[in-house]
Amino acid sequence: MQATKKQPAAARLIEMAGPLFADRPFDAVSTRELARAASVNLSAISYHFGSKEGLYDAVFSTLIDDLAPVRNGFKNFLDAGLAAAKDNPALQRQILKTFVCLLIDAITSNLQPRWKMRLILREIQSVGPCFEKVMSGHIDIMHDLAGRLVSVIKKEPEDSVTVKLVSHSLISLCLQYSLNEHLLSHRLGWAGFKEPEIAILKRETVDMVFRMLGLPPMTAQEDP
Template sequence: MPDDQEISVPDRMINIAGKLFAARSFDAVSTREIATAASVNLSAISYHFGNKEGLYRAVFKKIVRDLKPARVNLGLFLQNGMSEAGDDRRELAEMMVRIISDLLDNALAPENLSWRMRLIAREMAAPTECFQILLNGHLKIMHDLSGMLIAKIMGEPASSETVRLTAQALLHLCSQYAINEQLVKSRLEWENFGPEEIGKIKKALIPLILRALNLGEHVDIVLVPKWR
């Protein structure tokens, strides 16, 4: 990932503002603080984004753009994998294991900017107009995609409330480790989320989800390479 000084001024402002908005609330972050942290004139915010609200919207639009590879790759993986798996429950379980593994990697890998997860969680807890940007641009798509596999496993329509609630639970369980990073590290006495720690999270979470989906007989599945 390029250093903040190597990217465009608007993107640098978005990255800086995103981290500040994730750490505190929208109202608690001043435009002067953003400008100072981004090493730009205060007028740069109005020039590039109109006002602080415009910058806030730009942060979420960029988050949605940056997460596009995850949406595309998940869609392709499901399209190819489900046609090959058919009704074979072990193959469906293997697909679920891969999805859980990569959702955790995407959420916890240092290069994936954990502030994004915290800002998304803040926006969902206290929605603004930017919630619709997240919902329509990313969250709904990820829910629907994961719901396709869940529906196949459960033998229910993808549109059913049970499938939608289960998809919500899956995505929440995978993302909450990044959202609650400090709590998890404190409780486990970990210094960071490195490969070893992420592996331990997978070892605990994957059997839990497989059993919840009545795939407990397949908890022996070994993690496979990433699809992204």
């Protein structure tokens, strides 16, 4: 990836810093490397962000803002149909199937570069300085949205341990497809995730999630 000099220096720094921080620990990325990647003077980091730590924080703020359409899309989808599904098992199954398929679409889409998920995962696993920011700004919201759906199906409160653990498992199951694309492609003999492979991921994952929630297997009519 190369930054374009038509962008403001601050935007170039954020754009180029994200992938670097995603692939290496914070301390392993030097300010000189960041400045060189963004084609800016070294002093631009302190001028625009105060420090490398400030740039790191700005990367996460931008990342969370970029993922807002994903969060809003899932919220709007659940707002539109979940109330009617409370006592309608067939509609619950349809909403759950669509939720999983939309999640896999979002995770495997080239519109959201994979480094963003790697960076989020690195920050969560290391409990880094932006852990709370990314949890409250994105992760908690996505897990709570999944929890709304799981709560209706399981008939348990959204804040119950069961609902939170099942929601975590559902999202993690889908998320790992992006993080482990090369591993899975190798295991399955695929040349990456293209439309036919994504269709298989959807079908198998929906079936796994149905079983996780104690629902009958998908019928032929329900096949994604």
